[in-house]
Amino acid sequence: DVQMTQSPSSLSASVGDRVTITCRASQDIGSHLVWIQQKPGKAPKSLMFAAYRLIYGVPSRFSGTGSGTEFTLTISSLQPEDFATYYCQQYESDPLTFGGGTTVEIK
Amino acid sequence: QVQLQESGPGLVKSSETLSLTCSVSGGSISSTSSHWAWIRQPPGKGLEWIGNIYYSGAASYSASLKSRVIMSVDTSKNQFSLNLSSVTAADTAVYFCARRTGDWVAVGGYYLDSWGQGALVTVSS
Numbered sequence: 001d002v003q004m005t006q007s008p009s010s011l012s013a014s015v016g017d018r019v020t021i022t023c024r025a026s027q028d029i030g031s032h033l034v035w036i037q038q039k040p041g042k043a044p045k046s047l048m049f050a051a052y053r054l055i056y057g058v059p060s061r062f063s064g065t066g067s068g069t070e071f072t073l074t075i076s077s078l079q080p081e082d083f084a085t086y087y088c089q090q091y092e093s094d095p096l097t098f099g100g101g102t103t104v105e106i107k
Numbered sequence: 108q109v110q111l112q113e114s115g116p117g118l119v120k121s122s123e124t125l126s127l128t129c130s131v132s133g134g135s136i137s138s139t140s141s142h143w144a145w146i147r148q149p150p151g152k153g154l155e156w157i158g159n160i161y162y163s164g165a166a167s168y169s170a171s172l173k174s175r176v177i178m179s180v181d182t183s184k185n186q187f188s189l190n191l192s193s194v195t196a197a198d199t200a201v202y203f204c205a206r207r208t209g210d211w212v213a214v215g216g217y218y219l220d221s222w223g224q225g226a227l228v229t230v231s232s
Contacts, residue, residue: 001170031214036154043203043222044154050213055220087154091207091218094167096144096156 002026002090006099012107017078021102023071023088031067032092038101039084047073078104109134111204111223119198121232125191129204129223136185137162140209142217143187145178147200148225155200159207160187194230201225 003026013019023033031051038044048054051071052064061076075082083106088099115127129143136143144159158168160178168176172191180187191198203225207217 032216032218034218036219043224045222046218046220049210049218049220053213089154089219091216094156094159095169096146096219098154098156101153 001095002029002093002097004088004090004097004099006086006088006102008102009100010103010105012105013078014107015078015080017107019075019078019082019104021073021086021088021104023066023073023099025069025071025090028068029090029092032090033064033066033071034089034091035062035064035073036087036089036098037082037084038087044087075104109206109221111206111221113202113204113223113226115226115228117227118229118231119194121195121230122193125189125194125198125202125228125230127189127202127204127226127228129187129189131185131187131206134206136180136187137182140211142207143180144205144207144219145189146203146205146219148203149197149200157189157191157202196230196232199228199230201227 005024007022033051035047036044047058063074085101085103087101110132112130119125142159145157160166166178175192177190204223205219206221208220
């Protein structure tokens with residue numbers, strides 16, 4: 001199984017800050033990566049696929065880069081509604097596997 | 108825009124079978140470009156893929172749960188279902204159904220794009 005590792009596990013930031021989250025895969029997954037946002041008590045929401053392609057309706061302040069084993073999610077200017085937990089997830093092969101999550105908290 | 112909604116008992120006794128159904132609206136479960144997945148999240152923990160099923164009935168399961176999981180699809184009702192047998196307290200979680208849609212524009216494969224609201228299932232002793 002492909003192991004997904006995220007860092008940091010949590011971070012504190014202010015509205016307007018630029019935030020970057022890193023995800024590493026235990027083996028080459030090409031660009032088969034999804035970034036997922038989850039707010040407390042809510043369903044997950046997929047933000048982008050293929051490592052960098054935004055899903056319809058997701059604001060352009062979210063961006064993704066990377067391929068192979070290293071990926072990043074960047075929020076260019078953090079908004080109040082962005083405080084949440086973010087997961088990376090690979091779909092290069094089954095079983096689908098998820099990172100442990102990064103919680104973005106208000107500073 | 109496809110919508111998914113889980114339904115089923117919120118409380119299951121230990122050693123019994125957990126059964127959930129996911130109703131799909133705004134899209135056909137018989138779409139050849141979609142697979143239908145179950146994912147769970149124990150309280151305060153991360154996400155775990157349980158498996159997914161195609162409209163034909165072909166399914167793929169997590170190795171750790173494979174001996175206890177059966178998924179099925181009912182195309183006439185536009186629904187798919189999860190049965191997890193011999194449950195224990197470790198199976199207490201929020202269970203999400205989701206769609207895996209084909210990536211025809213970028214790198215191929217099937218990615219999770221739409222999620223249900225989730226159903227909390229508690230296993231009691």
